[in-house]
Amino acid sequence: MSKNKRRVCSLPVLLVMGLSLAAACLNVAAAAEAGKPLGAGLVLHDQAPLRGAARDSAPLQASLWRGEALEIRAERLDHYQVWDYRRERGGWLRKSQIYRLPNDPNELLASLRLVRLQQGAEALGLGLAAAYVQSASREQLNGAGGTEALDALGTLAERIADRANLGNKNNETLTAAQLDVAARYGLRYVSFNQPDGRVLLCYDGDAFRRVLSMPAAAEAQARAALALTRPDCSDPAALPSDKEKLDAWRAEVLSHVDVQDLAPHWKNRVLMRRAAVQASLAFARREAAASTAAAQASLADFASLQPTELAEDDQASWNDTAMRVNAMRWAGSPRLSSREFGKLQMSLSATPEGEQCLSLTDGNPAKPLLRRCSFGQVWLASASLNREGNAIAIAAQPLEGWRELWILHKSSEGWRLQVLPPTAAHPGLGYVEFAGWVPGGKQVLVSREARAEGRYARRTFELLNLQTLATERQAGEPQLLGAFQRWQDPAWKRESLALR
Known part of the structure; x- marks a missing residue:
C-alpha cells in the first residue's frame, strides 16, 4: 500500500449530531491493496506487543495500550495482522489481545455497559463508545442508545481526569496512556492552576452537554448536570464578575434537572449542588433583592434534602454544602443599615472603594465608639447584644463560604473589636x-x-472567654456542654445548620 493510501483513514473526523471524534479508522470504508480488511478492533490489554511476524519471538514493533483502535487486515494461526494508523505502522498481534468490533451497534452497547463498570478500563470504554457512535443509525443515536453512549463517554473521560489528579506514582504511566488514548478520540481536557501550585485536570464536558440537549433518563440528566457544575473544575484566578456569570450558568443547568423522577440519593446530590451554587450567587450579587432571593433558594434546597438517604460517598459533600449554605444564611434575612440597642446604635455605610463600614455610637455620630471596614459582607441583622450591655456579636463574611464572627467588647479602655x-x-x-x-x-x-x-475541622460547640476569645470548654455535641443546655440562643437553635 502506498503512503498516500495509508493516510486515507489516519485522521478521520466523525460528525454525528455535531460530535467530533478523532476515531482511529473504526469503520474501514475502502479495501486495502492486499485484499479487503477483516474489520476493526480495539486493543484489550495495556502494553500489548505489536510484533513483526506472527510469532512471539519476532521483533517488537510497538507497545499498544488498551482502547487503541486498529485495522485488522489478515489472520495467521492465533495472530491478526493489524495496521496502526496513528503510528503509521503495521504488525502482528495475538488474537487474545484484540477485540474484534461487531457490526451490530447493540452488541457494542452491551459491551460498553460491562466495560463501563470496570475501574481501569476507561480507555477501552471510550473506544467502544466511539465505535457505537460511528456505527449506529441516526435513529439509534437520537434515541436511548445514543444518550447512553454519550453518557458513558463523558463518565469515562471524567474518571480518567480524576485518576490523573490523584497523582498516584504507581499508576502514572497508565494514566498518561489513557489520556493519550482519549485525545485520539477527540476528547478534550482543560487544566487549572491551583493556589498550592498543582495543576488540576478536568474533562471539558462536551458529551455531557449533548446528553442535556437530548431526551434522556433522569439519572443521566442528573449525572451530566453534576459533572458540568463541579466546583473544583473552575479557574481559581477568575475575576468575581466571571465567576458570577459561571455560577449563574451552573444554576441554570441544574434547574433543568427534574428531581422528582430521581432516586433519593441522586435527588440529594442535585439539591446539594443547587444549594451550594445559589449560596455562591447570594454572596456575589450585590443587589439586595437578588442576593436575598439566591440565599432563600439555597436554604430551601438544603431543607429539601433527606439526610437518611445520603450515600456514604456523599458525606463530604454534605458537610461542605452545609458550611457554604450556613455561611450565607444571613443573606436571606432583611438587609439592615442600622440597629439600635438602647443608647447604643450600629450603622453600616459604604465607601467609594466598595467597603462596608460598621460604626458603633452612643448617640453622637460625630464621635463613634468604634469603626471597622471590610470589603466583605457585614450582616447587621445578625447583631446580638448581651444582657450586661458590654458585648455585641455580629456575623461578617469576607469571602464566599467563609463567615467570621466579630466580637465588640467593652473594657475599661473603651470598645474594641476582635475577629x-x-x-x-x-x-x-x-x-x-x-x-x-x-x-x-x-x-x-x-x-x-x-x-x-x-x-x-470537625464541628465543635465552644464556650469562649469574652476578654481573650480563648476556648474554655468544647464538645462535638451541644448537649455535652452544660452552658449550651442552659444558655443557647433560641433563634440560633432554630435557624442554624450547625445542628443538622
Whole structure:
C-alpha cells in the first residue's frame, strides 16, 4: 500500500449530531491493496506487543495500550495482522489481545455497559463508545442508545481526569496512556492552576452537554448536570464578575434537572449542588433583592434534602454544602443599615472603594465608639447584644463560604473589636457563629466548622472567654456542654445548620 493510501483513514473526523471524534479508522470504508480488511478492533490489554511476524519471538514493533483502535487486515494461526494508523505502522498481534468490533451497534452497547463498570478500563470504554457512535443509525443515536453512549463517554473521560489528579506514582504511566488514548478520540481536557501550585485536570464536558440537549433518563440528566457544575473544575484566578456569570450558568443547568423522577440519593446530590451554587450567587450579587432571593433558594434546597438517604460517598459533600449554605444564611434575612440597642446604635455605610463600614455610637455620630471596614459582607441583622450591655456579636463574611464572627467588647479602655475566624488556617470553607450569651458578661457560646488547607475541622460547640476569645470548654455535641443546655440562643437553635 502506498503512503498516500495509508493516510486515507489516519485522521478521520466523525460528525454525528455535531460530535467530533478523532476515531482511529473504526469503520474501514475502502479495501486495502492486499485484499479487503477483516474489520476493526480495539486493543484489550495495556502494553500489548505489536510484533513483526506472527510469532512471539519476532521483533517488537510497538507497545499498544488498551482502547487503541486498529485495522485488522489478515489472520495467521492465533495472530491478526493489524495496521496502526496513528503510528503509521503495521504488525502482528495475538488474537487474545484484540477485540474484534461487531457490526451490530447493540452488541457494542452491551459491551460498553460491562466495560463501563470496570475501574481501569476507561480507555477501552471510550473506544467502544466511539465505535457505537460511528456505527449506529441516526435513529439509534437520537434515541436511548445514543444518550447512553454519550453518557458513558463523558463518565469515562471524567474518571480518567480524576485518576490523573490523584497523582498516584504507581499508576502514572497508565494514566498518561489513557489520556493519550482519549485525545485520539477527540476528547478534550482543560487544566487549572491551583493556589498550592498543582495543576488540576478536568474533562471539558462536551458529551455531557449533548446528553442535556437530548431526551434522556433522569439519572443521566442528573449525572451530566453534576459533572458540568463541579466546583473544583473552575479557574481559581477568575475575576468575581466571571465567576458570577459561571455560577449563574451552573444554576441554570441544574434547574433543568427534574428531581422528582430521581432516586433519593441522586435527588440529594442535585439539591446539594443547587444549594451550594445559589449560596455562591447570594454572596456575589450585590443587589439586595437578588442576593436575598439566591440565599432563600439555597436554604430551601438544603431543607429539601433527606439526610437518611445520603450515600456514604456523599458525606463530604454534605458537610461542605452545609458550611457554604450556613455561611450565607444571613443573606436571606432583611438587609439592615442600622440597629439600635438602647443608647447604643450600629450603622453600616459604604465607601467609594466598595467597603462596608460598621460604626458603633452612643448617640453622637460625630464621635463613634468604634469603626471597622471590610470589603466583605457585614450582616447587621445578625447583631446580638448581651444582657450586661458590654458585648455585641455580629456575623461578617469576607469571602464566599467563609463567615467570621466579630466580637465588640467593652473594657475599661473603651470598645474594641476582635475577629474570630472559623479556624486558624488559610481561609477555605467554614463558619463560626454566635450561639448564645452566658450571664455575667464574661463568656459567649459559639459553634464552628471548617475545611481549610485540605483538612476538615470537625464541628465543635465552644464556650469562649469574652476578654481573650480563648476556648474554655468544647464538645462535638451541644448537649455535652452544660452552658449550651442552659444558655443557647433560641433563634440560633432554630435557624442554624450547625445542628443538622
